[in-house]
Amino acid sequence: MTKYILxxxxxxxxxxxxxxxxxxxMMKGLPGTPYxxxxxxxxxxxxxxxxxxxxxxxLYVQYFIYMGNLLHGDLGTSFQFNNQPVTQLIGDHIGPxxxxxxxxxxxxxxxxxxxxxxxxxxxxxxxDATATIVSILGLSIPSFVLAILLQYYLGxxxxxxxxxxxxxxxxxxxxxxxxxxxPLASIARYMRTEMVDVLHSDYIELAKAKGDTxxxxxxxHAIRNSLxxxxxxxxxxxxxxxxxxxxxxxxFSIPGIGNQFVQSILTNDYPTIMGLTIFYSVLMVSIILIxxxxxxxxxxxxxxxxxxxx
Amino acid sequence: MKFFRxxxxxxxxxxxxxxxxxxxxxxxAHAADGGDKKTLSVSAKAPINTMDSSLNTDAYGAQSLNNTxxxxxxxxxxxLEPAVAKSIAKPTNDGxxxxxxxxxxxxxxxxxxxxxxFVYAWRRIVDPKTASQYSYIYSGIKNADAITAGKKKxxxxxxxxxxxxxxxxxxxxxxxxxxxxxxxxQFYPLNQKVVEKLGDQYGLASKGMVFNxxxxxxNWKVGxxxxxxxxxxxxxxxxxxxxxxxxxxxxxxxxxGLNLYDTNVLDxxxxxxxxxxxxxxxxxxxxxxxxxxxxxxxxxxxxxPALKNAKLRQAMSLTINRNDLSNIILGKTGIPAHSLVPxxxxxxxxxxxxxVKTDQAMADRKYTAxxxxxxxxLWQEGMKETGQKELNLTFTADNTDTTKKLAEYLQxxxxxxxxxxxxxxxSVPFKTRLQREASGEFDMATSxxxxxxxxxxxxxxxxxxxxxxxxxxxSNKGFDEQEKxxxxxxxxxxxxxxxxxxxxxxxxxxxxxxxxMYQDTTASLTKPDVRGFNITPTGQYxxxxxxxx
Numbered sequence: 043m044t045k046y047i048l049x050x051x052x053x054x055x056x057x058x059x060x061x062x063x064x065x066x067x068m069m070k071g072l073p074g075t076p077y078x079x080x081x082x083x084x085x086x087x088x089x090x091x092x093x094x095x096x097x098x099x100x101l102y103v104q105y106f107i108y109m110g111n112l113l114h115g116d117l118g119t120s121f122q123f124n125n126q127p128v129t130q131l132i133g134d135h136i137g138p139x140x141x142x143x144x145x146x147x148x149x150x151x152x153x154x155x156x157x158x159x160x161x162x163x164x165x166x167x168x169x170d171a172t173a174t175i176v177s178i179l180g181l182s183i184p185s186f187v188l189a190i191l192l193q194y195y196l197g198x199x200x201x202x203x204x205x206x207x208x209x210x211x212x213x214x215x216x217x218x219x220x221x222x223x224x225p226l227a228s229i230a231r232y233m234r235t236e237m238v239d240v241l242h243s244d245y246i247e248l249a250k251a252k253g254d255t256x257x258x259x260x261x262x263h264a265i266r267n268s269l270x271x272x273x274x275x276x277x278x279x280x281x282x283x284x285x286x287x288x289x290x291x292x293x294f295s296i297p298g299i300g301n302q303f304v305q306s307i308l309t310n311d312y313p314t315i316m317g318l319t320i321f322y323s324v325l326m327v328s329i330i331l332i333x334x335x336x337x338x339x340x341x342x343x344x345x346x347x348x349x350x351x352x
Numbered sequence: 353m354k355f356f357r358x359x360x361x362x363x364x365x366x367x368x369x370x371x372x373x374x375x376x377x378x379x380x381a382h383a384a385d386g387g388d389k390k391t392l393s394v395s396a397k398a399p400i401n402t403m404d405s406s407l408n409t410d411a412y413g414a415q416s417l418n419n420t421x422x423x424x425x426x427x428x429x430x431x432l433e434p435a436v437a438k439s440i441a442k443p444t445n446d447g448x449x450x451x452x453x454x455x456x457x458x459x460x461x462x463x464x465x466x467x468x469x470f471v472y473a474w475r476r477i478v479d480p481k482t483a484s485q486y487s488y489i490y491s492g493i494k495n496a497d498a499i500t501a502g503k504k505k506x507x508x509x510x511x512x513x514x515x516x517x518x519x520x521x522x523x524x525x526x527x528x529x530x531x532x533x534x535x536x537x538q539f540y541p542l543n544q545k546v547v548e549k550l551g552d553q554y555g556l557a558s559k560g561m562v563f564n565x566x567x568x569x570x571n572w573k574v575g576x577x578x579x580x581x582x583x584x585x586x587x588x589x590x591x592x593x594x595x596x597x598x599x600x601x602x603x604x605x606x607x608x609g610l611n612l613y614d615t616n617v618l619d620x621x622x623x624x625x626x627x628x629x630x631x632x633x634x635x636x637x638x639x640x641x642x643x644x645x646x647x648x649x650x651x652x653x654x655x656x657p658a659l660k661n662a663k664l665r666q667a668m669s670l671t672i673n674r675n676d677l678s679n680i681i682l683g684k685t686g687i688p689a690h691s692l693v694p695x696x697x698x699x700x701x702x703x704x705x706x707x708v709k710t711d712q713a714m715a716d717r718k719y720t721a722x723x724x725x726x727x728x729x730l731w732q733e734g735m736k737e738t739g740q741k742e743l744n745l746t747f748t749a750d751n752t753d754t755t756k757k758l759a760e761y762l763q764x765x766x767x768x769x770x771x772x773x774x775x776x777x778x779s780v781p782f783k784t785r786l787q788r789e790a791s792g793e794f795d796m797a798t799s800x801x802x803x804x805x806x807x808x809x810x811x812x813x814x815x816x817x818x819x820x821x822x823x824x825x826x827s828n829k830g831f832d833e834q835e836k837x838x839x840x841x842x843x844x845x846x847x848x849x850x851x852x853x854x855x856x857x858x859x860x861x862x863x864x865x866x867x868x869m870y871q872d873t874t875a876s877l878t879k880p881d882v883r884g885f886n887i888t889p890t891g892q893y894x895x896x897x898x899x900x901x
Binding site for chain 2: 072073074075077078079080081082083084085086087090091094122123124125126131134135190193194197198201205206207208292293294295296297301302305310
């Protein structure tokens with residue numbers, strides 16, 4: 043198991059290095075400069091500024107300087123926000139994004155499990171059909187469209203929740219619901235499929251024969267065993283929530299990291315683009331690593347390679 | 353399988369949903385100011401990037417600096433008034449020296465605002481070590497150009513303190529718009545003790561900063577999407593500041609802004625554009641203020657020599673119905689521009705007449721009036737003179753929704769009215785467009801300029817031969833001579849200078865060296881009880897004068 047985890051961590055670091063390198067060169071290929079007043083600056087002033095920030099150095103030199111700083115945990119300072127360290131910028135904005143992401147994951151997972159379970163238990167009934175429709179809608183409506191609809195009806199028209207901004211828990215409800223729709227729908231579909239299979243398995247029949255009540259059978263055996271494949275989808279779902287949150291944060295005027303990422307791209311804020319890309323990458327590969335390790339624990343065949351003995 | 357109706361999970365879900373709803377009801381959408389007549393809630397299009405007046409480059413930062421800081425002079429609406437200075441000083445030494453007495457004013461921490469605060473701030477911004485993107489605005493202050501180029505030391509700048517409340521400013525040459533320049537945030541004073549204490553963190557958070565303007569910025573750090581200005585009781589004119597608080601909220605989504613305005617969270621929703629503005633143009637709360645910025649077309653005469661022919665340029669200009677462009681395409685968020693110089697920016701010092709409404713300027717509108725018949729005639733003549741049967745142009749434009757529509761409108765009109773013209777639109781991001789223009793990789797492009805200071809030369813200079821911003825490479829000796837006279841020979845003679853600038857404008861408009869399209873405006877929704885939002889010639893609002901009825 044230790045060897046397996048070390049191997050996964052090595053691949054994680056290699057992936058991060060490749061991502062950082064590709065992003066660096068792609069970013070340098072962006073047109074224009076990061077100077078907000080570029081249109082009004084004289085050529086002499088541009089030359090002076092480029093010298094100050096090291097943009098007049100060969101590209102490979104700039105790359106090695108950046109990577110060297112990165113190894114020391116230095117992501118540089120933002121261009122958009124003069125002299126603000128990128129690490130501090132991330133620290134200042136990560137709170138709302140994390141809160142939204144976690145809330146969406148919890149709401150999506152819990153409700154998805156419930157919906158999927160009910161649909162499986164009441165297979166081929168109107169309840170199942172309704173759950174299917176809800177799932178299809180959740181999967182097909184983009185989070186930003188849902189965000190606009192929720193904001194308009196629940197926020198503006200019926201005034202049940204704040205329209206936007208970020209002044210406490212109640213302000214997080216609508217964006218959470220907008221972000222939770224996709225994981226809710228995905229998990230509900232997985233859960234239903236898996237639980238239908240589980241409910242027809244021998245050990246369920248055995249449990250019934252032993253005199254367990256319906257409730258005991260469902261909770262002790264069916265739901266528990268159906269949850270295993272859900273771990274597989276949690277990783278990609280977390281990623282989709284992170285990317286979806288960029289637009290949702292913008293719609294609800296939430297001071298999160300997603301909103302900042304969009305702004306940094308629009309302003310050619312090189313250090314912030316790099317810093318946030320690396321940050322997102324670390325988050326994503328970490329999630330994938332955790333999922334892999336969990337899977338390795340759950341199913342030993344995975345860490346031993348295909349066809350290996352448990 | 354029996355469906356169990358009382359499953360714990362369902363109960364948990366229902367309780368959770370109820371709790372969420374209850375939380376929302378306990379904290380419903382609220383009016384941000386709670387109906388308080390002394391608090392105003394305003395939208396902002398972008399967060400403040402810095403509160404360091406030496407480093408700020410954008411309008412949002414400039415507005416925030418204008419709310420909280422103050423230089424020698426200040427615009428109250430359209431009127432320039434003394435601020436830290438006792439009076440508007442008259443120059444001596446052939447217009448090259450200003451000796452200015454200062455009022456005894458205070459920073460928000462109680463420190464006096466002294467002449468040294470100006471000396472320190474000015475030297476700091478021109479110092480190459482500061483790497484200010486706006487240091488060029490000091491051009492004309494004695495030795496500024498040499499200092500920014502690294503050839504002289506910052507302490508050689510033409511500013512010195514003759515005493516704690518007396519300032520002497522020397523110029524390389526007279527600057528006719530010196531007074532208005534002094535109201536810009538780049539010329540504000542800085543409290544040396546505070547700046548040096550905070551070091552490179554100065555301007556990144558309100559904590560530790562001091563202010564000498566009508567308001568103080570509170571509980572702000574860079575990147576915040578909301579911030580609050582509170583009344584500065586140390587301000588010398590605090591008795592005339594009517595509001596106690598101005599709350600700003602960064603709103604990037606137009607639907608969100610509209611919903612917040614309609615639910616009374618915002619008293620004013622600013623910077624409307626595109627479809628939102630079009631939909632709201634007839635609302636009673638809708639208003640626009642002209643901004644000192646002009647959107648225009650540049651034709652690359654170096655790359656496409658045929659465009660050196662004035663008739664071709666004139667013809668292209670005559671195909672543009674500027675009223676339709678402003679009303680239909682821009683949703684009334686633009687004003688038809690007949691000159692590169694924007695309207696309502698500069699007036700004749702003697703008569704008070706708007707620079708773009710003089711008899712000469714009005715007569716020159718024949719070069720920018722919608723006249724497809726004349727356009728076709730001129731085009732055919734021009735094509736004959738340049739020996740061409742057809743002309744294929746790539747039109748480089750920003751990839752924003754509004755600019756895309758504008759580009760399609762121009763393409764449609766020009767191809768329809770100008771036989772043999774084929775236009776291909778290339779929609780690119782803003783920075784790409786800038787780069788292509790600077791490197792000359794374009795045939796025809798949209799461009800824009802916003803004033804650093806409200807003087808016609810700030811725009812007319814763009815078209816002078818050799819100006820880095822003259823991307824189309826239009827060149828006219830007569831125009832250059834008039835511009836040079838306006839900025840040097842006649843700098844101390846307002847009447848002659850005015851005439852030089854009028855002549856320059858006439859030549860540029862007649863030649864259509866740059867084709868003006870529209871003047872930008874700031875479109876807003878404002879609640880009926882909010883008063884005093886008067887735009888200044890520098891494009892900011894004097895928030896000290898805003899109040900609620």
